[in-house]
Every structure is written in structure tokens, then in C-alpha cells.
Amino acid sequence: MSRLLIIGPPGAGKGTQAARLSVRLDVPAVSTGDIFRDNVRNGTELGVLAKSYMDRGEYVPDSVTDDLVKDRLSAADATGGFLLDGYPRTIAQVRSLDEYLAERGESLDAVIQLTADHEETVQRLLRRAKEQGRSDDTEDVIRRRLEVYAEQTAPLIDLFASRGVLVSVDGLGSIDEVTDRIVQALDGLGITAPAA
Template identity: 45%
Template sequence: MRIVLVGPPGAGKGTQAVRLAAELKIPHISTGDLFRANISQQTELGKLAKSYMDRGELVPDSVTIDMAKDRMEQKDAEGGFLLDGFPRNVDQAEALDGLLETEDFKLDAVLDLEVPEDEVVKRIAGRRICRNDSSHVFHVTYSPPKKQGVCDVCGGELYQRDDDSEDTVRTRLEVYHTQTEPIIDYYKAQGLVVTISSLGPVDEITKRALEALRREKAEQ
């Protein structure tokens, strides 16, 4: 299957992308991973992207599109892929359609993870990270530490990252509504959007997503 995963910040896209890709036996292609890999390997695209980033400028869509194209052309993606973080806007969605058309491929589904805005704020603004080890993550509501402000694992101080503050989260949501959400209407016009609730236990959401994707595939 060839799938695009969309949803607001805090919808659990990263977690579900890994789980769904493993279940469907297709590669998980994340924009963040693409940038990190190209920059660390010092590819021409990586050098180009870094030149913009070093100047504090946004990386042009054309560079992101070329990175995605290179990754989708690798052998492990011949049987399908799950795109996470790409496309981010309608221009990128149109470019993706063009790339797939040249290979005589098409998307099977666009999975939209739906979550109320207040829940997004609650999920992200409630995160607390250990200063000693950023892999130690807690949540004031869903997974609180035994002692407030103290990491259960190493005893380090827990803190809230600047980009997890409520004001920053709401700004990120506004960017999502303005730039990325329009691709849902773009793909709805093609009959590709499958919307599921991203509320509930992680396993339940994965099961819900797989059932919806397989149903969509069977109906095509």
C-alpha cells in the first residue's frame, strides 16, 4: 500500500507510523528522518538543505520533494510506503501526484488522525522531559512521575521544553490548519481520505487504523 499519514501535532503520527509500517511491511518515510539522513551523509540535497537552514531560512518545497523522490525510488519502497510529514501543503501534494504518475503508481489512502484541539494542547503541554536523558519522558496526566518534577529512572530534573508550551502548541496548530489541513480537502476530492479517531489506547488506535485502511483497499 502507498499511504500518506496526516493529522495535527500531538495526534500520535510518529507512533502510529512506525506501528502501521511494521504491520503492513512497508517502509516508514519520515520527512524528519530524510533531512537528518541527507545532512549527516552530506548528500547534495543534504548540503543544499543545510545551506538554507544555516541561514535561518525555510527549505524550499523543491528540495523536500527531491529528497522524498529519492527515498521512494529505493528498492524497499517498490511495494509501497507510508509517508509521514510529506506532503505538508497542497503544492507538495500535487508534486507527489506527479511523481507517482510518472511511475504509473497511485496512492491507496490518506489516513487522517483526528483529535480535538484541546486534547492536542493537553497531550503536548503536559509533557515533561528529563534534563539528564531526553528519552525519559513523562506526562503530568497520562504518565506522571512518582515524585513531581523528578525523573523516576535517574532522579534528574523534569522540565517542559519551550516548544511544548501551550502558546507554542497553539501556534503550531494554527500553522497546521493554514498550511497542511488543506491537503485533506485536496485528497477528499480524489476519494482517498480515511478519517479515524486518534483517541484511546495506542494499540486500539493502530487496530482502528489497520481496519480502516484494509477496508479502503478492499473497496477500490
């Protein structure tokens, strides 16, 4: 049973690694980006609201995000563990998540920080925008998202480090290389894949 968070700047490869770790550790990957995009695609009230923020490269307000994530973590498949991707992004969201998990007698087991060169992540995101036709990934929006990350999310790194749950992993290299680095780092914390 693992309760994990993967954190890092936009374009560091969080979604790719979250999907791989989800399978390897047999826990659901819970991506706020996916939740938002599903709502945008389906034209829900939340989707329209979320899109207005996403198109500007801003974060969706905490209250909306907190409720969405809590709802997802209460699903049956997440009771045995989960891997959060894209949440929490602010100190206020960390507090909300801490309170929610404490009510369940739980806490995060590890926080995986993917690090990546600033310009490399911009180029990755521009390539992804072309490949996937993502309207929220223009160069100006990408650079704004990186600024917002530095301002609001980077302070979480120090918080999780002070709790002794942070492992930093270089997010550059092949997908397999990065996955291997993460698995090694988690092994060091005693977090391993369940026996088949």
C-alpha cells in the same frame, strides 16, 4: 503493495502509528521529520537550513522537501509501497508527489487522517518535549505549528476526500485502540497486511 499517507495535526500520533503500520503492512515509513532531524543532528547544509525553519515552527520550503522525499521514495525498499508521514503538507507538495508517482504509473491508495482535540495535542507535545528534550517543542512553537497545519495542511483533507482515498480515524485513545481503528478503516478499502 500499499502507497499510503498518514496526515493529522502535530501531536496526533502520526509517527507512532506510522511505525506500527509500517511493520504490519511491510512497507517503509517515510517521515520528513525524521529526515530533517537526522540532517540537523549530522550538521548537514540541509540540516542547518531545515533547523532555521523548524525552530520557528514553520515548514521547510517545498522544493527542499520535495527533493528529499523523491530521493527516499526511489530507494529499493520503497518500490513495493510506502507510508508517508509529514508529507505532503501543502497543495503544491501534493502536485509534486502526484507528478512523481504518475511518472511511475502509481498513485496514493489511501490517506489516513488522524483527528485529535487541539488542546490535547498541545499537552501531548509539551510532554514529548520534556521526555525527548526537543528544542523545537516550546508551547509558542507548538501553537504556531498547529496554526500552520490548519492554514496549509487542512485544505488537503478536502482534496483527498474528493478523490475517495481519505479515511478519518480518531487519534485519541490508547496506541493499540488507534492502531485497531486504522487497520479496520484500511480493511474497508481492501488494504490488508500481506500474508505471512
